[in-house]
Amino acid sequence: MTQASLHDEIVSQIRNMIFAGEFVGGQRVPEKQLCEQLSVSRTPLREAIKVLASEGLLVLLPNRGARIAQITAENLDEIFPIMGALESLAGEIACSRITDDEIDEIRALHFQMTAHHKRRELNEYFKVNQAIHMKILEATNNKTLVTAYLSLAGRIRLARYRANFAQDRWDQAVAEHEKILDSLSKRDASALAQILRTHLENTCQTVKTALGKEAASEISSRAGK
Amino acid sequence: MTQASLHDEIVSQIRNMIFAGEFVGGQRVPEKQLCEQLSVSRTPLREAIKVLASEGLLVLLPNRGARIAQITAENLDEIFPIMGALESLAGEIACSRITDDEIDEIRALHFQMTAHHKRRELNEYFKVNQAIHMKILEATNNKTLVTAYLSLAGRIRLARYRANFAQDRWDQAVAEHEKILDSLSKRDASALAQILRTHLENTCQTVKTALGKEAASEISSRAGK
DNA sequence: TTCTTGCTTTTTGAATGCAAAAAGTTATGA
DNA sequence: TCATAACTTTTTGCATTCAAAAAGCAAGAA
Structure with a gap:
């Protein structure tokens, strides 16, 4: 079994949370809150956020964190x-x-x-x-x-x-x-x-x-x- | 101008390096070497690597770092x-x-x-x-x-x-x-x-x-x- | 010589710490 | 009352540190 790295795990977890409708489009997603929710530290979480942003599921605003991408x-x-x-x-x-x-x-x-x-x-x-x-x-x-x-x-x-x-x-x-x-x-x-x-x-x-x-x-x- | 974050900058830099043929397909890309080459610390570099991997330009092997994706x-x-x-x-x-x-x-x-x-x-x-x-x-x-x-x-x-x-x-x-x-x-x-x-x-x-x-x-x- | 086995070094994964930027709050003046 | 400014808190970006895994290496046995 190819044990997934923590960051990969976090990517799928957040993805599933978005799919499950746990966030409203456009909503801010503070790192701290997610860290506590998933009980991980910020480093792997931030890596995951960057990946999800490149997938288009999150939108990154410099110095202002991530938001759930809006569907228009x-x-x-x-x-x-x-x-x-x-x-x-x-x-x-x-x-x-x-x-x-x-x-x-x-x-x-x-x-x-x-x-x-x-x-x-x-x-x-x-x-x-x-x-x-x-x-x-x-x-x-x-x-x-x-x-x-x-x-x-x-x-x-x-x-x-x-x-x-x-x-x-x-x-x-x-x-x-x-x-x-x-x-x-x-x-x-x-x-x-x-x-x-x-x-x-x-x-x-x-x-x-x-x-x-x-x-x-x-x-x-x-x-x- | 939306000043790009460092991590975004690194993503494009590495992408361009790959496009310029500076790496051989399958080659290992040690973090340390890239850090020195781009004179950045490991945190933003690692974020960039994760993104490039999700784009398919790099392949990630757990605990063994990144490799340049092979074209077959x-x-x-x-x-x-x-x-x-x-x-x-x-x-x-x-x-x-x-x-x-x-x-x-x-x-x-x-x-x-x-x-x-x-x-x-x-x-x-x-x-x-x-x-x-x-x-x-x-x-x-x-x-x-x-x-x-x-x-x-x-x-x-x-x-x-x-x-x-x-x-x-x-x-x-x-x-x-x-x-x-x-x-x-x-x-x-x-x-x-x-x-x-x-x-x-x-x-x-x-x-x-x-x-x-x-x-x-x-x-x-x-x-x- | 060649294959193990154990040890050392290097590299990666993740947590913490620190600085800068944004957001929030209070106080002051028009 | 409202607006603005100064200050405080929070949040983000990045660097550093620590731990664990892999790779490299040397010594000993077959």
């Missing part, structure tokens, strides 16, 4: 197309190397997912959905691609998760997944690339709409106080 | 397709937002580049070539895309630069650039996306061949000694 509509517009291109590429590569067994695994996940959709189990749906996309990425056997994708996905993860999308979009997303599975089964690279890209574009729209509503409700709740 | 054929096969997808996406987006002035700038660079090609000025050719690709990326107005691209490009930069490719490939590359300029002038997004992707694929092949030859000559020179 502009952000989403920048990141989603890139993810679309990467997943599209992943789909193409996957078509040329995926095994029948791997497709069967994805098919199983797909039916699990549609079951969750029918039962309106949003959390479970999300989980299996992510698993399907990961399977396609991993089928490329390109670790750099997976890493690049996950890095981008991490930055918008919270916004994506919180976008409790409307029923009609949910139905549409499931329909898109039918096409994804279909293209993959036929190993139709260009069709898969196309539908994955569209799928991401639509997701982007949904998340952006949700983000807009969130921002609007925040403003109104503040005004109400 | 597998690496190139992983990275180039991703760069192809990103540049392809950049081309598409660029077509929809690039101004006539920006196209003129690129055209000017293009003719500069072909002049260098005619005069067999490889270094100058490379420089202008890079500038053209950067212009296309920047025309997207998507900083995340530029950053992601540059991060990948950085990892293979040395190998790419050293791939003093053969004359026929050079001629072919220039021909591809004619098509790039042509598609961009017409704002033909799908044609531009296509040719950029092909261009990167061909470049990948060239760099891989060069890397293979390099490795072979290293082995033979070792055997000769």
